[in-house]
Amino acid sequence: MKNIDQELLKIYTVKSQTDKAISSLKGFLLGIKLDDEINIQEIKELQKWIIAYRELMNRNPLNEFMIIIEDAISNKIPPKETIDDLYWLCQKYENGNYYFNAVTSDLQILQGICHGILADGIITDKEIYDLQKWLDENEHLNTYYPYDEIRSLVLSILSDNKIEEEERVVLMAFFKQFVQIQDNEIRQKIENETIDVNISGLCTSEPEVVFEGKTFCITGVLQRGNRENLHRDIIKLGGIPTDSLTKKTDYLIVGDNGNPAWAFSCYGRKVEKAINLRKEGHSIMLIHEFDFSDLMDDLL
Structure with missing residues (x-):
């Protein structure tokens, strides 16, 4: 009976798991695109993210995502085209989803953006300014975690129109609280750079x-x-x-x-x-x- 209950639970929760995965992926792709450059570390992190979600992504209609990703891995599609195609598929999925929760999705997108920014272990000035623009365009997320916290950090960092290295590290330390970097080398790099930073509230x-x-x-x-x-x-x-x-x-x-x-x-x-x-x-x-x-x- 217990095994049957677990199987039923899996069936009932797969829809919400799929929605979350697609929203996170959409944000992840946005984060990768922020600095207008797509490097090998970011593609590697995308590949590892897909491996983590492989069981989910192999289901219809998400197997379309897997086809594009596998083509990219085999070098049949250039990296930038891959990111654009995947982002288009995310939008297509959302538009056809009648049970789509906009606030929940946008928060998942925000966490995905932070993942994309951290994917190569570097936070650039352009990524911070573009993140601020996204935050300004999504003020309906006020009062929700982690929107308020990220917006407070970004506003403080940009208040003097100058980004210090210490501020960049603080932002990295906050992101790592809810971003699961799959690449061990990048994850260790971030840990080493933020080891002395304590973010509470x-x-x-x-x-x-x-x-x-x-x-x-x-x-x-x-x-x-x-x-x-x-x-x-x-x-x-x-x-x-x-x-x-x-x-x-x-x-x-x-x-x-x-x-x-x-x-x-x-x-x-x-x-x-x-x-x-x-x-x-x-x-x-x-x-x-x-x-x-x-x-x-x-x-x-």
């Missing part, structure tokens, strides 16, 4: 806050004012302040830790819990106290 940049009926929790030491006054102001605007963080929490206000090393880094027990809840799909927004104070000043 990232507060949302330029947050949009709704107060009426929403729940607010505070963590850390506030540099502007105190918790009692902040609770009072939240209530004035129709919000509900709480002392504990739960799945029902809408906003976590993070006290400034005085760390000048990174503008949007935040740490602590509640932050870690909020990040884990976000990864599970709960739309808890993390807001730095300075951003929240500025927003309150405009409303009160």
Whole structure:
């Protein structure tokens, strides 16, 4: 009976697994194309990605993808044409999918883009600027993980119109948290370059806050004012302040830790819990106290 249940589960879940794979592949291809160059490391990573999904990709209608990839591997199709053909197939699949969840798919595409950017172990200036453009065009993903975190990092990196090597490494360290690089050599290179970078939580940049009926929790030491006054102001605007963080929490206000090393880094027990809840799909927004104070000043 148990084996039958497992087989039924596989049948019922293959559709969602396929959707996720196609969305991730689409993003992966976008990420590879961002710098207008397709190198051997990126093609190798694509091949390894396909091997990981081979059982799924051999099913109809996804076997079309396998035919193109195998032609590319045998050098019958140039790399750029291969990427363009695969991307076209991804779009064709989406257009014919009546049960397509746009938000879920776009988040999977975003993770795929990050995979494509990391595929050769290098993050170029053009890739960062083009990623910013994609983020700006997909603001409907606000409040979702990892969109908010990536956007905060990119905005911070580009705020002075100059990309430092340290900032590039921080972005790489964040990407590697949810990108599974298949190539061992590239994966080890990324590990070595980011070994000293600790990414905990990232507060949302330029947050949009709704107060009426929403729940607010505070963590850390506030540099502007105190918790009692902040609770009072939240209530004035129709919000509900709480002392504990739960799945029902809408906003976590993070006290400034005085760390000048990174503008949007935040740490602590509640932050870690909020990040884990976000990864599970709960739309808890993390807001730095300075951003929240500025927003309150405009409303009160």
